[in-house]
Amino acid sequence: MPLRVRKDVFRRVLRQPHQKQLMYTEALIIDVDAARARMTNRLEELERATRMIESDPEIMQGTPVFCGTRIPVYLIAEMVERGVSPEEILDGYPSLTRDMIEHAKVYAATHPKPGRPSTQPWSSKKPLRQKKSKLTGVARPKFLIDECPESKGRKI
Numbered sequence: 001m002p003l004r005v006r007k008d009v010f011r012r013v014l015r016q017p018h019q020k021q022l023m024y025t026e027a028l029i030i031d032v033d034a035a036r037a038r039m040t041n042r043l044e045e046l047e048r049a050t051r052m053i054e055s056d057p058e059i060m061q062g063t064p065v066f067c068g069t070r071i072p073v074y075l076i077a078e079m080v081e082r083g084v085s086p087e088e089i090l091d092g093y094p095s096l097t098r099d100m101i102e103h104a105k106v107y108a109a110t111h112p113k114p115g116r117p118s119t120q121p122w123s124s125k126k127p128l129r130q131k132k133s134k135l136t137g138v139a140r141p142k143f144l145i146d147e148c149p150e151s152k153g154r155k156i
Contacts, residue, residue, distance in 0.1 A: 046110055049103035064107065069095055076101060077108030 001009075005024070012022055013032055020033040053073050055064045064073045071093055079089055086101050 049106040052103050073104045076104040
């Protein structure tokens with residue numbers, strides 16, 4: 001849907017928050033109740049994940065870890081993302097539970113790691129266009145090397 005339509009739908013839902021369905025047009029009827037239920041479930045899951053995870057500057061320099069452990073949440077989320085099975089993770093980290101592994105995915109998705117991403121999302125795409133130009137005269141040094149004892153007053 002275009003942004004204008006989404007904003008309008010959002011405003012209508014805010015005006016009538018308990019409405020089960022929203023008839024935008026005769027062809028577009030939105031099941032607000034089902035979307036609200038999914039959103040509520042996802043928010044509750046995020047809240048459970050956030051309660052199981054702590055970030056304390058005294059513990060691993062503030063890296064988010066599972067409460068009572070020093071197991072980094074992002075490490076577990078990356079392992080799951082790379083296809084490591086929950087059984088393998090539980091073998092390597094016996095203090096974790098399956099719920100903790102699921103919560104790591106939720107937490108990592110909603111709280112991205114600070115800093116630059118390890119891979120840029122555009123790295124596999126070709127540029128739309130390339131512009132080639134010579135940089136002669138643009139980056140030429142404008143100083144004398146006679147300040148350096150080895151140069152003996154020569155210019156570059």
